[in-house]
Amino acid sequence: TAWRRPAPGESYRRVKGWARLNARERGALRELSAWREREALRxxxxxSRVLNDRSMLELARTGPSSEDGLRAVRGVDEGVVRRHGRRLLAAIEEGAANPPEREPSRAPLSPAGxxxxAALHGLVRALALEAGIAPRFLGPRSEIEAVVRWWLEGDHESRPPLPLLEGWRGALAGDAILAWLGGEAALVADPDSEAGVRLEPRARR
Known part of the structure; x- marks a missing residue:
């Protein structure tokens, strides 16, 4: 199976609380999240440094149709409205009019997977805490599983276009993940660290 970068419209599932939204609200959140992801990559x-989850959810729920409506949402300051107001309003309108389809089910990982x-989730959490960002922004469960699925397929000659292995996520976590998967480093207990674990290079034999 060929791996691909998730479409920008799939990033809304990283926003905590998205599952409680109705179809129109999910559509709005999908377009808002796609915009936020593009801004973050750019x-x-x-x-979260572009616009936090709480503001995203409130925008999706309330569906403002004017710049004054945007300003009424906590976390959407005048600078955001001035720079991105038109795009935010367009995203909300387009998303609400085109809600996402039901998600297809995926085959579960193997027991080893x-x-x-689970081990990579601990590693990603440790790296995120060390960097001072929320773990779900660095690597949600779905993206960790995508890396595991790719690795289990056995083609390791080049990195696939997966979010955890590219851009700022790749710089922060990609090398560490591949080192652990390749047996070049071990995840060891570290009671003195905030996450309780650290990655330690393994001695070459």
Missing amino acids: GNRPP EVWA
Whole structure:
């Protein structure tokens, strides 16, 4: 199976609370999240630095249709309205008019894959805490599983276009993930660290 970068419209599932929205609200959040992801990639920064999840959810729920409506949402300051107001309003309108389809179910990971995903979740969490960002922004479960699925397929000659291995996420976590998967480093307990674990290079034999 060929791997691809998730479409920008799929990034809304990273926003905590998205599952509680109705179809029209999910559509609005999908377009808002796609815009935020593009802005984050353009500026090489975490999406939360563009606009936080709480503001995204409120925009999706309330569906403002004017710049004054945008200003009424907590976290949407005058600078955001001035720079991005038109795009935000267009995203809300377009998304609400075109809600996402039901998501197809995916085959579960193998038992080994589940164990690997759990270990990588701990590693990603440790790296995120060390960098001072929320772990879900660095690597949500779905993206960790995507890396595991790719690795289990056995073609490791080049990095696939997966979010955890590219851009700012790749710089922060990609090398560490590949080092662990390739057996070049081990995840060890570290009671003195905030996450309780650290990645340690393995001695070459």
